[in-house]
Amino acid sequence: MNTTAKNLLQLDSVSTYVGHTEIVKKATFVIKPGEIIGLIGPNGAGKTTIMKTILGLMKFTGEITVSGKPVTENNHAPLAKVGALIEHPAIYPFLTGQENLKLYAHSKEDMTRIVNRLQMNSYINSKAKGYSLGMKQKLGIAIALLNQPNLVILDEPMNGLDIESTISVRKLIQEYATRGTAFLISSHILSELQKVMTRVVLISNGKIILNQSISDFETISHQKYQVSTENNAMAKKIFNANQINYTEKDQHLTITQESIFKIQDELFKNNIHLTEMSPVEANLEQIVVDVLDKERG
Amino acid sequence: MATAIKEELYKLNHERISLYGLLFLIAIMAYSALTGKTNRTAIIYGFDAIEWIPIIIITVGSAFFAMEYSNNTIIMLLYKNSNKLKIYLAKFFIVFLYAIFLTIAAVLLTFLLSLIFVPVTCNWIAVIHGHSIIGDLLINMGATLLYCFFITGLSFMLIMLVKINAVVICIGLFLGYVGSSVSVALIDVFPSAINIIKWNPLSMIFVSQQLSRRSLAATSHLSNLQLVVATIIYGLIFGMIGYYMFKRRRV
Numbered sequence: 001m002n003t004t005a006k007n008l009l010q011l012d013s014v015s016t017y018v019g020h021t022e023i024v025k026k027a028t029f030v031i032k033p034g035e036i037i038g039l040i041g042p043n044g045a046g047k048t049t050i051m052k053t054i055l056g057l058m059k060f061t062g063e064i065t066v067s068g069k070p071v072t073e074n075n076h077a078p079l080a081k082v083g084a085l086i087e088h089p090a091i092y093p094f095l096t097g098q099e100n101l102k103l104y105a106h107s108k109e110d111m112t113r114i115v116n117r118l119q120m121n122s123y124i125n126s127k128a129k130g131y132s133l134g135m136k137q138k139l140g141i142a143i144a145l146l147n148q149p150n151l152v153i154l155d156e157p158m159n160g161l162d163i164e165s166t167i168s169v170r171k172l173i174q175e176y177a178t179r180g181t182a183f184l185i186s187s188h189i190l191s192e193l194q195k196v197m198t199r200v201v202l203i204s205n206g207k208i209i210l211n212q213s214i215s216d217f218e219t220i221s222h223q224k225y226q227v228s229t230e231n232n233a234m235a236k237k238i239f240n241a242n243q244i245n246y247t248e249k250d251q252h253l254t255i256t257q258e259s260i261f262k263i264q265d266e267l268f269k270n271n272i273h274l275t276e277m278s279p280v281e282a283n284l285e286q287i288v289v290d291v292l293d294k295e296r297g
Numbered sequence: 298m299a300t301a302i303k304e305e306l307y308k309l310n311h312e313r314i315s316l317y318g319l320l321f322l323i324a325i326m327a328y329s330a331l332t333g334k335t336n337r338t339a340i341i342y343g344f345d346a347i348e349w350i351p352i353i354i355i356t357v358g359s360a361f362f363a364m365e366y367s368n369n370t371i372i373m374l375l376y377k378n379s380n381k382l383k384i385y386l387a388k389f390f391i392v393f394l395y396a397i398f399l400t401i402a403a404v405l406l407t408f409l410l411s412l413i414f415v416p417v418t419c420n421w422i423a424v425i426h427g428h429s430i431i432g433d434l435l436i437n438m439g440a441t442l443l444y445c446f447f448i449t450g451l452s453f454m455l456i457m458l459v460k461i462n463a464v465v466i467c468i469g470l471f472l473g474y475v476g477s478s479v480s481v482a483l484i485d486v487f488p489s490a491i492n493i494i495k496w497n498p499l500s501m502i503f504v505s506q507q508l509s510r511r512s513l514a515a516t517s518h519l520s521n522l523q524l525v526v527a528t529i530i531y532g533l534i535f536g537m538i539g540y541y542m543f544k545r546r547r548v
Contacts (some may be wrong), residue, residue: 018547023523045365052372052548055372055376056375056376056379057375057376057548060548074379074380075379076376076377076378076379077379079376079377082376084376085371086372087372088369089369090368090370090371090372090373091309091368091369091370092308092364092368092370092371093368094311094312094313095308095311099311103304103307104373104377143373148332168513170412
């Protein structure tokens with residue numbers, strides 16, 4: 001794969017090992033300026049490991065480039081314009097929020113602007129050890145957003161945030177993205193992630209099993225159909241006889257898009273009339289679960 | 298490197314443990330002056346400062362490193378820097394700088410306490426049998442500083458090895474209280490292996506007293522020069538092992 005400057009971040013066949021265990025398996029994806037990537041997957045799938053690998057904190061094989069420059073375990077120079085919040089906010093509890101920011105900030109104006117935007121003024125001069133989980137989380141996000149980064153990596157950024165803070169953070173992410181900052185965000189709160197992300201990278205057991213724009217991803221929701229017949233009991237027998245997969249809920253049978261023509265044929269042959277057939281509007285969580293189920297066989 | 302040192306200094310300045318270390322040293326020296334004998338020996342050993350400074354250093358040194366892991370700030374520190382050695386050396390330098398600060402504070406406090414508690418005005422510069430009080434005090438404090446180099450290396454190695462601050466502090470207390478006794482006991486138990494055992498790291502604690510009291514060489518079985526060189530070499534070895542483990546430690 002060619003490294004192009006247009007790709008802010010590029011992972012090419014990246015594998016991360018812990019001991020002899022391969023945690024991330026040949027991950028390949030790119031992030032372009034202004035993109036907001038949702039990195040989703042079950043616990044232990046390798047989301048945090050991928051993030052740490054991008055930051056040059058893990059041993060890996062393959063190639064990682066940031067703005068076209070290779071990142072290695074011993075070369076973090078390309079990460080100069082990368083902000084990150086990994087696992088828990090990296091905060092010194094004996095310093096105030098302001099002092100924590102000062103450790104990393106290149107300009108006071110930038111620092112003040114982020115503090116204002118995240119509404120942290122009331123406590124920014126207090127020692128961080130007294131902060132609530134949400135306050136710490138906001139400070140961690142503020143640190144990641146300092147110095148006009150090109151790429152921001154956020155691991156579960158919405159943890160502990162109240163509704164107002166969640167909205168502030170979401171708006172700030174969108175504002176930065178409009179200016180060209182790319183984001184790689186992992187979150188278990190998929191409904192929140194869905195509001196900001198432009199692309200989904202789904203990871204399971206260390207492997208990237210899906211990498212799609214959010215609009216393509218959402219079309220998956222139309223790949224399931226809900227059908228009703230005048231005789232569901234008979235219809236189920238026909239489905240079973242023809243090895244057509246279905247699920248049943250509230251007098252409805254749910255089938256996949258691929259089965260539509262087959263069930264229509266079979267029901268017609270058996271003189272059973274369809275009374276209803278409509279696409280199922282699944283939410284993101286359901287889609288993820290379905291994709292993961294399919295992957296696991 | 299200068300930026301890394303500046304950042305580490307900023308952290309240590311703001312961390313309470315450095316202040317507590319100083320307050321503890323003042324308290325322990327004052328206690329020693331109040332309850333112990335206020336004689337020449339007490340003064341040249343800085344009212345027990347030579348015993349307590351290394352213990353404070355092992356506590357502060359390990360806590361100063363461990364807090365990066367407990368606060369998850371190690372991630373920022375590592376990904377913002379390509380050079381792990383720079384991070385490690387900056388921390389080492391700052392802890393050693395703190396040891397210098399404590400040593401200077403101990404010298405000044407020794408002057409102050411002796412003015413208050415030593416009943417007879419002592420002549421600090423009078424040379425008796427080739428020794429002056431001021432000379433011995435400064436030699437002992439310099440030797441303590443040397444021992445602090447050893448201790449800083451040890452504390453960094455131990456915090457990478459055992460990862461639990463409390464365990465490192467316990468080891469520090471063990472070294473401070475019984476390190477020399479264990480070393481002597483080992484020599485007594487295995488007299489035939491004296492030429493090997495005398496080089497054990499527990500013997501290095503003698504450096505803080507032996508340089509001004511050559512008679513202790515009979516106990517440590519090491520000359521002053523041997524003790525000084527061995528202390529520096531051990532400090533370097535521990536420091537290097539600590540760095541190797543720091544480099545390999547997963548975050």
